[in-house]
Amino acid sequence: MRILIADDSSMMREMIKRVVKLTEIPVDEILEAGNGAEALAILESTDVQLLLTDINMPVMSGAELLRTLAASDRWRGLTRVIISTDGSAARREEAAGLDVRCYLEKPFRPEVLRDVFQDVAGSNRT
Amino acid sequence: MTGGARPAAGGRPMIQVVGIGELVVSNAGDGLIAAHAIGSCIAVCVFDPVAAVAGMLHFLLPDSAVNPARARQQPGVFADTGIPLLFQTAYEHGLSKRRAIVKLVGGAEMAETISATFTTGRRNALAARNLLWRNGVFVAAEDVGGERARSLQLSIRDGRLRVYSGEACKEL
Amino acid sequence: MSSRTLPGLIGPETGAAVFGALRTVAERSFFAAAERCDEAAFDALAATVPAWLVSSVRFEEGESAGSMSCSLPDALAERLFHAFTGRDPSEAPPAWADVHDLVGEFANMVCGAWLSGSAGGRTFTLGQPGVVRARAAAAGGGLRLRVVIDDAPIAIALEMDAGRRAAKSGA
Numbered sequence: 001m002r003i004l005i006a007d008d009s010s011m012m013r014e015m016i017k018r019v020v021k022l023t024e025i026p027v028d029e030i031l032e033a034g035n036g037a038e039a040l041a042i043l044e045s046t047d048v049q050l051l052l053t054d055i056n057m058p059v060m061s062g063a064e065l066l067r068t069l070a071a072s073d074r075w076r077g078l079t080r081v082i083i084s085t086d087g088s089a090a091r092r093e094e095a096a097g098l099d100v101r102c103y104l105e106k107p108f109r110p111e112v113l114r115d116v117f118q119d120v121a122g123s124n125r126t
Numbered sequence: 127m128t129g130g131a132r133p134a135a136g137g138r139p140m141i142q143v144v145g146i147g148e149l150v151v152s153n154a155g156d157g158l159i160a161a162h163a164i165g166s167c168i169a170v171c172v173f174d175p176v177a178a179v180a181g182m183l184h185f186l187l188p189d190s191a192v193n194p195a196r197a198r199q200q201p202g203v204f205a206d207t208g209i210p211l212l213f214q215t216a217y218e219h220g221l222s223k224r225r226a227i228v229k230l231v232g233g234a235e236m237a238e239t240i241s242a243t244f245t246t247g248r249r250n251a252l253a254a255r256n257l258l259w260r261n262g263v264f265v266a267a268e269d270v271g272g273e274r275a276r277s278l279q280l281s282i283r284d285g286r287l288r289v290y291s292g293e294a295c296k297e298l
Numbered sequence: 299m300s301s302r303t304l305p306g307l308i309g310p311e312t313g314a315a316v317f318g319a320l321r322t323v324a325e326r327s328f329f330a331a332a333e334r335c336d337e338a339a340f341d342a343l344a345a346t347v348p349a350w351l352v353s354s355v356r357f358e359e360g361e362s363a364g365s366m367s368c369s370l371p372d373a374l375a376e377r378l379f380h381a382f383t384g385r386d387p388s389e390a391p392p393a394w395a396d397v398h399d400l401v402g403e404f405a406n407m408v409c410g411a412w413l414s415g416s417a418g419g420r421t422f423t424l425g426q427p428g429v430v431r432a433r434a435a436a437a438g439g440g441l442r443l444r445v446v447i448d449d450a451p452i453a454i455a456l457e458m459d460a461g462r463r464a465a466k467s468g469a
Binding site: 008009010011012014015018056058061084085086087088089090091094105106107108109110 | 322326
Binding site: 018022024109110111114 | 224255259262264265
């Protein structure tokens with residue numbers, strides 16, 4: 001499984017990577033992007049199974065990234081998870097229409113992210 | 127370091143009681159590890175289901191920097207010295223970090239200690255989680271906070287943890 | 299349930315709401331205890347701080363816009379860094395670029411947590427946090443919160459843009 005983490009904070013990306021590695025679920029590669037445009041460029045050139053994305057990012061937001069992905073069949077098999085400080089009802093409603101599997105609101109305890117990852121990674125493997 | 131043990135009587139399992147600042151680790155099969163009247167303290171419980179190793183630390187305060195001398199004498203009093211010692215002792219009994227199931231109990235804000243600026247129970251719970259995260263260990267379950275003391279019993283054989291508070295009992 | 303707009307919430311309850319967001323962020327992601335602090339006690343702690351890191355993040359929600367800043371001492375920033383990343387403090391000191399990134403993310407999370415709870419369910423946008431070093435904590439023209447996190451001072455300043463709906467003085 002190849003994972004892409006999109007967040008403009010490098011330390012948040014590091015924290016997420018640490019949780020993923022601690023679960024010991026087999027992962028082939030963990031890719032990183034600092035904004036939605038970087039993430040899209042990676043997705044266009046690399047076969048990724050799981051996207052963990054923030055919403056508020058420069059250049060291209062996570063919402064715009066997800067809208068772009070949802071508009072094409074090309075990424076039908078890509079599991080999408082939002083990890084964001086924006087926990088508003090309106091954003092969650094928008095996410096529901098964009099093929100988002102799970103919405104994780106910051107701040108979160110490591111165990112919560114662990115549970116989300118185990119759930120989505122487990123589904124990915126079956 | 128080791129708590130007091132009550133010998134088995136009438137077929138009941140042996141109970142090793144962990145007092146404040148103490149820790150107990152066992153792979154002896156039958157028996158329970160227990161702590162009583164946990165208020166703002168935290169009981170850190172570990173269990174390896176394959177090696178059948180169980181352990182419990184009963185710490186009082188989060189940071190040994192407030193009293194390094196006491197930490198040297200009784201490391202179990204503090205989270206930052208007691209938790210590493212709990213794990214080290216558990217490793218020596220055969221516990222594997224990868225398989226370890228860790229649970230936290232306690233951290234209540236007891237009425238006689240509540241003040242605007244001093245919240246020991248909350249700080250103890252945060253310190254425990256911080257230490258565990260730093261050491262790459264997830265918390266499997268917890269029963270922390272509130273305003274009531276708790277007592278608990280951890281089964282050495284199967285890791286079942288029963289938490290008692292007032293009239294209530296639950297398995298964590 | 300009433301639908302409240304953001305400007306309507308810049309009032310006496312705002313201080314409590316912002317503090318609630320800060321406490322949640324501090325506990326869940328940084329394993330740190332946050333408590334409110336009176337001015338005299340805060341000033342006494344602040345007097346011992348040689349340099350502050352000030353992280354500011356802009357936000358927009360409908361017609362409202364403003365900025366939130368979090369000012370904290372270097373030493374607290376470094377402690378929060380180790381708590382968040384899980385790195386051992388006995389390892390080599392972190393690069394200051396990484397600490398700045400983490401302080402920016404801290405402000406991002408506090409602001410986001412506050413807006414998620416206060417903006418009546420509406421979406422909002424957050425700008426990229428900026429982090430600077432300063433001799434004093436940011437003062438701010440609107441709401442100012444004095445807090446201690448693990449006994450170290452941290453100041454939160456909240457300011458609404460002039461020309462938008464004005465902020466009332468907060469707690």
